[in-house]
Amino acid sequence: AQSVAQPEDQVNVAEGNPLTVKCTYSVSGNPYLFWYVQYPNRGLQFLLKYITGDNLVKGSYGFEAEFNKSQTSFHLKKPSALVSDSALYFCAVRPSGGGADGLTFGKGTHLIIQP
Amino acid sequence: ETGVTQTPRHLVMGMTNKKSLKCEQHLGHNAMYWYKQSAKKPLELMFVYNFKEQTENNSVPSRFSPECPNSSHLFLHLHTLQPEDSALYLCASSQVGGVAGELFFGEGSRLTVL
Numbered sequence: 001a002q003s004v005a006q007p008e009d010q011v012n013v014a015e016g017n018p019l020t021v022k023c024t025y026s027v028s029g030n031p032y033l034f035w036y037v038q039y040p041n042r043g044l045q046f047l048l049k050y051i052t053g054d055n056l057v058k059g060s061y062g063f064e065a066e067f068n069k070s071q072t073s074f075h076l077k078k079p080s081a082l083v084s085d086s087a088l089y090f091c092a093v094r095p096s097g098g099g100a101d102g103l104t105f106g107k108g109t110h111l112i113i114q115p
Numbered sequence: 116e117t118g119v120t121q122t123p124r125h126l127v128m129g130m131t132n133k134k135s136l137k138c139e140q141h142l143g144h145n146a147m148y149w150y151k152q153s154a155k156k157p158l159e160l161m162f163v164y165n166f167k168e169q170t171e172n173n174s175v176p177s178r179f180s181p182e183c184p185n186s187s188h189l190f191l192h193l194h195t196l197q198p199e200d201s202a203l204y205l206c207a208s209s210q211v212g213g214v215a216g217e218l219f220f221g222e223g224s225r226l227t228v229l
Contacts, residue, residue, distance in 0.1 A: 041222075043121075043220035043221050044205065044220040046217050046219065049217050094216075101163075102150075103160075105157050107156065
């Protein structure tokens with residue numbers, strides 16, 4: 001069975017500073033990794049994914065994530081945070097392949113960007 | 116027309132009521148999912164439908180009954196629920212056989228059980 005750990009319940013960053021939201025995973029075989037964002041009273045929006053290839057993945061709204069196989073991590077990053085980035089962020093994993101496996105999610109990290 | 120539409124957005128029901136949540140996807144996907152999101156808990160995968168066939172049921176109580184009449188529609192029938200079933204219920208869809216198969220989510224149905 002696969003699992004995802006997001007060790008921080010909340011991350012506080014000043015506007016304009018770089019941000020990192022941490023994620024580690026456990027899965028049999030090669031992973032497919034995802035980041036989603038959720039704004040209050042909304043569903044989850046897809047940000048980016050890692051399938052294979054380049055370890056640095058770029059996604060929506062200027063976010064990027066770095067896959068590190070040896071550390072089984074997939075941290076979300078952004079060079080310069082915006083107040084509008086404040087939201088709940090979820091990391092998710094599934095085994096590689098084209099099946100209908102649901103994603104396994106972490107518990108989420110609240111990102112708070114302070115003006 | 117958004118990709119995945121869920122109705123109703125909000126539902127309040129008593130423990131003896133019977134209600135249904137509806138999900139419709141307009142993305143041409145062939146797999147659909149129900150997730151439960153409770154406060155301070157990870158998202159819980161409840162049911163998976165692949166080409167209308169249920170392929171996963173993660174030990175969900177029988178008071179939750181899914182129905183998938185075709186690959187575009189998914190229902191969650193609710194009966195004799197408990198207050199601890201109050202949560203945000205999220206529907207999602209994906210393309211099986213596509214690369215990576217990220218899920219696309221609806222806005223959710225906020226359920227309150229009194």
